[in-house]
Amino acid sequence: MVWTLLAIMVILLLLGFPMMIPLIVAPLVVMLIYFDNLDPMMMAGQLVEGVSAYVLLAVPLFIFAADIMSTGKTSRRLLDFVGSFVGHLRGGYAITTAAACTLFGSISGSTQATVVAIGKPMRERLLKVGYKDSSAIALIINASDVALLIPPSIGMIIYALVTGTSTGDLFIAGIGPGLLIFICFAIYAYIHARIFNIPLVEKAPWNVRFSLTGKALLPLGFPFIIVGGIYTGYFTPTEAAGVAVLYALLLEVVIYRSVKVTDIPGIALSTGLVTSAVFVLVAGGQAFSWVISYAQIPQMLTEAVMGTDPSALYVLMIIALFFFIGCMFVDPIVVILILTPIFWRPAMEAGIDPVHLGVVITYQAALGSATPPFGVDIFTASAVFNKSYLDVIKGTPPYIIILLFIGILVILFEEISLFFLYLL
Amino acid sequence: ACGSDEDAGTDNGAADGDGDETYELRFATEEYEGQLQYEYAREFAELLEEKTDGRITTSVYEFGGLGSEVDQFEMIQNGGVEFAIVSPGFTGTTVREGQLFALQFLFSDDEDVNYQVLNESEALNEDLAAKYEERNVKPLAFWSEGGMQWTGNRELREPSDFEGFRMRTQESSLILRSYEAYGADPTPLSWAELYSSLQLGNVDGQENPIFFIEDANFHEVQDHMTISDHNIYVAMTTVNADFYNDLPDDLRQAVDETVDEMRPAAQEMQLEMNEELLTAIEEDDANPTEIYTLSEEERNAFRELAIPMQDYFRDDVGEDGAAILDKLLEEIEEAEGN
Amino acid sequence: MLHWVEKFILSWSIIVIAIMTVGNVISRELTGSSWAFSQEISRLAVIMATFMGISYAARKGRHITMSAFFDLSPKIVKKALSILNPLVSAIVLFVIAYFAYEYMMSTYASGRTTAALQIPIWIMVMFVPLGLVLGGIQFLRNMWVNIVNEEVYLAQDKKDYDEQ
Ligand code: NA
Numbered sequence: 001m002v003w004t005l006l007a008i009m010v011i012l013l014l015l016g017f018p019m020m021i022p023l024i025v026a027p028l029v030v031m032l033i034y035f036d037n038l039d040p041m042m043m044a045g046q047l048v049e050g051v052s053a054y055v056l057l058a059v060p061l062f063i064f065a066a067d068i069m070s071t072g073k074t075s076r077r078l079l080d081f082v083g084s085f086v087g088h089l090r091g092g093y094a095i096t097t098a099a100a101c102t103l104f105g106s107i108s109g110s111t112q113a114t115v116v117a118i119g120k121p122m123r124e125r126l127l128k129v130g131y132k133d134s135s136a137i138a139l140i141i142n143a144s145d146v147a148l149l150i151p152p153s154i155g156m157i158i159y160a161l162v163t164g165t166s167t168g169d170l171f172i173a174g175i176g177p178g179l180l181i182f183i184c185f186a187i188y189a190y191i192h193a194r195i196f197n198i199p200l201v202e203k204a205p206w207n208v209r210f211s212l213t214g215k216a217l218l219p220l221g222f223p224f225i226i227v228g229g230i231y232t233g234y235f236t237p238t239e240a241a242g243v244a245v246l247y248a249l250l251l252e253v254v255i256y257r258s259v260k261v262t263d264i265p266g267i268a269l270s271t272g273l274v275t276s277a278v279f280v281l282v283a284g285g286q287a288f289s290w291v292i293s294y295a296q297i298p299q300m301l302t303e304a305v306m307g308t309d310p311s312a313l314y315v316l317m318i319i320a321l322f323f324f325i326g327c328m329f330v331d332p333i334v335v336i337l338i339l340t341p342i343f344w345r346p347a348m349e350a351g352i353d354p355v356h357l358g359v360v361i362t363y364q365a366a367l368g369s370a371t372p373p374f375g376v377d378i379f380t381a382s383a384v385f386n387k388s389y390l391d392v393i394k395g396t397p398p399y400i401i402i403l404l405f406i407g408i409l410v411i412l413f414e415e416i417s418l419f420f421l422y423l424l
Numbered sequence: 425a426c427g428s429d430e431d432a433g434t435d436n437g438a439a440d441g442d443g444d445e446t447y448e449l450r451f452a453t454e455e456y457e458g459q460l461q462y463e464y465a466r467e468f469a470e471l472l473e474e475k476t477d478g479r480i481t482t483s484v485y486e487f488g489g490l491g492s493e494v495d496q497f498e499m500i501q502n503g504g505v506e507f508a509i510v511s512p513g514f515t516g517t518t519v520r521e522g523q524l525f526a527l528q529f530l531f532s533d534d535e536d537v538n539y540q541v542l543n544e545s546e547a548l549n550e551d552l553a554a555k556y557e558e559r560n561v562k563p564l565a566f567w568s569e570g571g572m573q574w575t576g577n578r579e580l581r582e583p584s585d586f587e588g589f590r591m592r593t594q595e596s597s598l599i600l601r602s603y604e605a606y607g608a609d610p611t612p613l614s615w616a617e618l619y620s621s622l623q624l625g626n627v628d629g630q631e632n633p634i635f636f637i638e639d640a641n642f643h644e645v646q647d648h649m650t651i652s653d654h655n656i657y658v659a660m661t662t663v664n665a666d667f668y669n670d671l672p673d674d675l676r677q678a679v680d681e682t683v684d685e686m687r688p689a690a691q692e693m694q695l696e697m698n699e700e701l702l703t704a705i706e707e708d709d710a711n712p713t714e715i716y717t718l719s720e721e722e723r724n725a726f727r728e729l730a731i732p733m734q735d736y737f738r739d740d741v742g743e744d745g746a747a748i749l750d751k752l753l754e755e756i757e758e759a760e761g762n
Numbered sequence: 763m764l765h766w767v768e769k770f771i772l773s774w775s776i777i778v779i780a781i782m783t784v785g786n787v788i789s790r791e792l793t794g795s796s797w798a799f800s801q802e803i804s805r806l807a808v809i810m811a812t813f814m815g816i817s818y819a820a821r822k823g824r825h826i827t828m829s830a831f832f833d834l835s836p837k838i839v840k841k842a843l844s845i846l847n848p849l850v851s852a853i854v855l856f857v858i859a860y861f862a863y864e865y866m867m868s869t870y871a872s873g874r875t876t877a878a879l880q881i882p883i884w885i886m887v888m889f890v891p892l893g894l895v896l897g898g899i900q901f902l903r904n905m906w907v908n909i910v911n912e913e914v915y916l917a918q919d920k921k922d923y924d925e926q
């Protein structure tokens with residue numbers, strides 16, 4: 001039965017079917033062959049159940065907020081602001097990209113939204129100062145991964161949904177690893193620029209910096225409103241996402257007047273499109289989980305890999321490995337939905353902090369989804385930049401090595417994720 | 425690794441007992457391992473296997489994998505699982521009469537009376553059960569998971585303490601109204617989000633039996649607990665009606681016997697677990713919780729506001745529901761008289 | 763026309779979710795009472811967006827797909843897959859739509875409603891078979907453009923990268 005399930009998944013994925021198809025077909029076939037007392041219509045019920053959770057509302061809302069801001073002036077203001085301070089350094093434009101992705105990640109919960117908002121304008125600037133296209137694109141897709149770790153994070157929302165862990169705590173715990181990625185990328189940008197002799201750009205004078213800081217001030221208020229609001233109990237993470245939309249509209253429609261009220265339905269349409277593409281996977285993931293739970297596959301699997309009384313480190317390593325491999329093939333949201341419940345019990349029995357586990361899992365999901373041979377971010381970038389698969393992955397190896405290294409640090413030292421929580 | 429390839433239910437061939445047919449059954453619960461429903465189901469499964477000399481084996485499912493409580497109720501209706509523990513609260517939008525368990529101060533203050541009523545009540549075991557049987561679900565037993573208590577970020581002793589209090593409730597219009605009657609601002613919330621919402625102060629308090637409060641660590645994020653016993657948390661042990669009716673007589677009898685033997689066992693488990701975990705909350709010095717037990721007088725103040733909800737129930741749910749409620753009230757009174 | 767309705771539903775579902783969520787926060791902070799109905803309306807909107815969006819995403823070629831092997835394949839393989847895949851996808855969606863229709867009828871028969879607004883559940887579920895059928899039809903269209911045209915189309919509105 002496990003093999004039937006896997007075979008269907010892998011074959012249909014390799015044939016290039018939209019991912020929702022294997023996700024639905026595999027459990028349906030297993031159900032029809034092995035469980036004739038399960039009425040297939042119940043699977044339709046699971047599709048509905050899958051998208052019914054209240055916390056999931058945060059996903060379209062955060063995407064909506066990001067879409068409003070990338071339509072308007074916010075993302076460019078962030079770029080200009082960061083660029084005026086670090087653009088003149090060696091590798092300054094690459095550092096700017098990493099910093100802007102980190103900042104925009106604190107507005108958007110999804111890596112894809114970040115690739116679009118920051119990647120599009122930044123790629124042109126990188127090419128202009130002499131970066132090769134392959135290294136520009138590799139930088140953009142990997143730096144955008146930070147969006148999944150810096151709050152708000154769709155991956156963490158899904159993890160919280162499955163495990164009942166506090167979304168607020170997870171959000172805070174993602175900051176450490178997110179900043180670590182930024183710092184390492186910035187160092188690499190410096191080294192890379194040295195080696196390839198990327199020409200220096202003129203330093204921005206202080207009056208320009210002040211004026212650009214002033215212009216970026218309101219967008220920079222975002223993370224504080226979101227994380228602060230959640231932390232002081234003003235609103236739940238889902239409500240924070242709603243407030244983010246309100247704030248984005250306030251900025252772009254009322255203050256900057258760069259988005260017209262009549263533009264809003266069009267922006268909502270593009271949000272709806274992404275939401276639908278992601279949520280059919282969430283729905284299918286629920287149906288998939290439901291069938292494998294019914295067949296009690298998780299128990300078999302964990303007994304087989306975990307053995308008896310494994311150490312916390314061993315469990316974390318195994319989990320990281322499974323998520324990394326899973327995310328190579330499948331959308332991170334689906335992987336988190338399906339694998340988390342499987343590993344939850346052994347992880348808790350091994351005494352792993354649920355928040356730390358959430359960070360490790362989200363980190364692996366972010367890493368895996370930007371890693372060849374397969375990875376959603378690669379396909380997003382290929383669509384956004386109109387580049388073939390090979391062109392997109394050419395420049396990624398250095399970043400993947402850096403990310404793997406940080407990944408090991410995050411597993412070994414739970415302080416990296418829990419540090420900011422201790423402060424509170 | 426194709427472990428349990430075998431279909432559940434009848435294995436193969438002749439449905440009408442040649443006497444040695446075996447069954448692999450499934451028992452869904454709404455709680456996790458270590459919590460009452462799961463432990464009940466596990467003991468139920470062992471007992472049934474023993475009684476049938478291994479002809480019936482049952483896998484117990486903890487909450488989560490099979491979807492929400494409502495999904496599980498659909499599964500037992502369709503025969504996806506043969507047994508399930510169902511909280512009538514979660515089926516209130518399908519079997520509306522089941523909402524009567526949401527009425528506060530309905531049952532007796534005497535544990536033994538409630539035990540007797542749940543086991544023997546005609547209103548529940550026949551009339552209400554018939555409502556579920558219309559949906560192909562047969563309730564085999566009604567049992568208590570313990571008294572419902574309040575926790576809050578402030579002390580809850582009298583109705584005025586509920587003024588402006590954001591009370592987390594299950595999604596039920598009857599429960600919402602009950603707390604509105606106390607002056608609270610009831611907020612329906614999935615329990616998956618409850619811990620963090622209490623921690624952050626998005627909601628001020630919640631209600632649950634003691635064992636659940638401790639197990640879900642709600643006391644860690646609440647300063648006060650009020651032993652209010654404003655209700656008892658009633659669970660139903662249910663079986664898919666078609667499956668039950670098609671069982672060979674001897675096996676059906678084994679199921680019935682198991683259900684009966686589980687009655688005192690469940691009561692004992694419940695009392696023990698709630699008492700033990702109350703002590704655990706009291707002794708948790710890292711997360712101090714002020715525990716206050718309502719006096720009879722204080723409970724009466726709430727009772728006065730809760731009783732009119734019975735009329736709301738009668739109007740809202742309709743004649744059959746009203747008749748079940750009235751009969752149950754009589755039965756409780758009678759049992760108290762003895 | 764149908765296309766317009768799909769787009770309308772998709773964009774307004776998102777707007778409604780935003781209004782419900784923000785409205786609930788504002789109402790709670792200003793008046794101290796929450797909108798009990800906001801979660802139910804939002805849930806309906808999410809279901810509508812998810813399932814009614816299937817066909818629009820299929821038309822635009824926006825469903826998440828692992829296209830590594832497809833991208834690396836020669837044109838003749840691409841052409842074959844671009845006809846076969848939408849056909850199989852359409853069949854799958856129609857089959858699931860049938861089960862979803864049965865599920866809708868069962869929720870209709872059970873009379874189950876939401877708690878606060880008492881919206882019949884079948885109305886929420888209705889968008890599942892509807893969206894799946896429309897999605898299936900769109901996949902058939904995606905197949906059709908690949909049959910009548912020489913170029914490889916990833917979706918009705920999206921040519922393969924090599925063809926652009
Ligand atoms: Na983020």
Ligand code: NA
Pocket residue numbers: 327328329367368369370371372373374375376
């Ligand atoms: Na990958």
